[in-house]
Amino acid sequence: MKKLITITLALLCASAIVVQAQDAGATKKAKKELTPEQQTVMTEMLAKYDTDKNGKLDKTERSAMTKEDKEKMAKVGLGPKKKAMPTTDASTNAPAGNK
Numbered sequence: 162m163k164k165l166i167t168i169t170l171a172l173l174c175a176s177a178i179v180v181q182a183q184d185a186g187a188t189k190k191a192k193k194e195l196t197p198e199q200q201t202v203m204t205e206m207l208a209k210y211d212t213d214k215n216g217k218l219d220k221t222e223r224s225a226m227t228k229e230d231k232e233k234m235a236k237v238g239l240g241p242k243k244k245a246m247p248t249t250d251a252s253t254n255a256p257a258g259n260k
Contacts, residue, residue, distance in 0.1 A: 199237045206234060 195203065209230070210222045218226075226234075234240055 202237050
């Protein structure tokens with residue numbers, strides 16, 4: 162009887178792990194496609210600043226960009242990603258929900 166309970170418990174745990182893994186894969190955001198205007202600007206910036214020719218602008222390549230080019234990228238929505246600021250409870254200056 163103990164073996165049956167142990168096997169049943171193991172199968173339940175394994176199925177829970179599988180279901181959770183499937184849910185995690187389904188919630189990933191699809192990669193946002195660039196608009197034609199964004200593609201044009203990105204192609205220009207890669208041609209101008211991508212020194213290692215890997216198709217991406219790393220920190221050093223982005224730091225070499227002129228202010229005008231950074232503004233041009235920001236105008237079409239290609240700037241650096243902004244991190245969300247955590248909300249705080251004004252009365253205690255603690256994260257919301259922790260009083």
